[in-house]
Amino acid sequence: TDLADYIGDFTGIMERYGQKAVFYAHAGAGEIHLRPILNLKKEEDVILFRKISEEVAGLVKRYKGALSGEHGDGRVRAEFLPKVIGKENYELLRRIKQTWDPKGIFNPGKIVDAPPMDSSLRYEPGQTTPDYKTLLDFSRDGGILRHVEKCNGSGDCRKLPTAGGTMCPSYHATRTEMHTTRARANALREILSQPQDPLRPFDSEALKEVLDLCLSCKACASECPSTVDMAALKAEVMYQYQLNHGYSLRNRLFAGSHELYRLGRVARPLANALMTNPLAASVLKKAAGIHPRRSLPPIPKETWRGWFNNGGNDPAGEKEVYLFCDEFTNYTDPAPGIA
Structure with missing residues (x-):
């Protein structure tokens, strides 16, 4: 009965503030994810964010629950730990942290000495959302930036192959955050939100680098909970980038590979001899940006x-x-x- 009563009390808080929430639950375990629908670009919603969080923390304490279930408390909830578990228990956590991590190297501010939950937000109150003209159609989400903003940082793209699914193959290979769908979405959102050059917002070498290992497999379009389509985003970014910089020799060679092979058939023995000759092949691979250990397919x-x-x-x-x-x-x- 506690679960039903808790949901009723939570709904009462939402109604008092004139808000709605998304309900998701592992009901059998008594764990629920309740997500108020707030726009943190609006100052009034940032204020509501704090008020609702403070009241919900008190509600969790009243029902002798846990703030975060099996998840980490993190920057959003850690501020309320003293209120929920009591100051004496909180001081014990601080002593443990100080003993084993005196310099605060490991995940600082995630459990103890956390910053205010409404600080360091992605958006400043009143921040505008620039509108960009794109080749691909992102109008369903309200434009390319709105599509990128769908990433909520859940990190499903960091799952390993053993967890099932395909997303994200570049992360599977490197195991680094930079090569996740989340990192690419974060980089693109930041650059488009505050472009260094508003006339050439996609003209970023850093963005080009973080997108480089994306295979455009579209696994994220179906496996990401927010359906962030990084393949479409990469295609748009590369199109916009190449409008300003032109196409590289490597891109031209691969895009025109059918023409190269058609011409190569005119002198097939010579073409095959060049591709199998170590010196000639190394020159060709370097020009085309192909790894030295890869072989060139004979005609x-x-x-x-x-x-x-x-x-x-x-x-x-x-x-x-x-x-x-x-x-x-x-x-x-x-x-x-x-x-």
């Missing part, structure tokens, strides 16, 4: 289309099969297409 004697047009289309059965032949199947590896 086969016959393309897939050549095989198909020379009678390779003899049907083996009555059913039709539609094969979409890309440049790689056609020019560098026709065997899978033939099979």
Whole structure:
């Protein structure tokens, strides 16, 4: 009955402040996530943020509950620990922290000596949201910046492969925050919120670097709880960046690979000799930005289309099969297409 009574009392707090909340729960364990719908860009909502938090902390204490369930108290809730667990217990926590971490190196301010919960917010009250003209359509979210702001920092993109799903492959490889969807969203939000050059907001080498290892696999579009589509965001950022800087030689080589292989077929023995010669291959790899340990695919004697047009289309059965032949199947590896 405590859970139902607590939710009723919480709803009463919301009604008193004229607010609504999103309810999410592990009800069997008596754990609930209650999220008031506040816009922290508005000064009045920042004030409500504190008032509601203070009252809810008192409510949790009254029901002898825990502020954070199995989660960390963090910067949002740690301020209220003395109120919930009592000053004597809080002083014990401080003594433990001082004993084992006298210099405050490990996660300072997350449990003891926390800063006010309404300080260091992402947005300053009254901060405007710039509107940007983009090639891709982000109007469903109110523009590209609004789409980026959907990231709530939950960190689901930091999950390991053993947890299931694909997001985020670059983090799986490097295990560094910089290569998470969250880091990319944070960097893009900060740069677009306060651009150094309002006329060229996407012109940032730092942003280009943090997006570099994004594979554009779109796993985040379906696995991120906020459906942040980093593949679309990266495509837009790179498009805007290249409007000012042009296309690099590497991008031109990969974008035009089908033309290069078509030309290479004119002198196939020479092209293959160059790609297998260590010195020539190293020059080509350096120009194209390819890792030295990667091999360059040789040009086969016959393309897939050549095989198909020379009678390779003899049907083996009555059913039709539609094969979409890309440049790689056609020019560098026709065997899978033939099979």
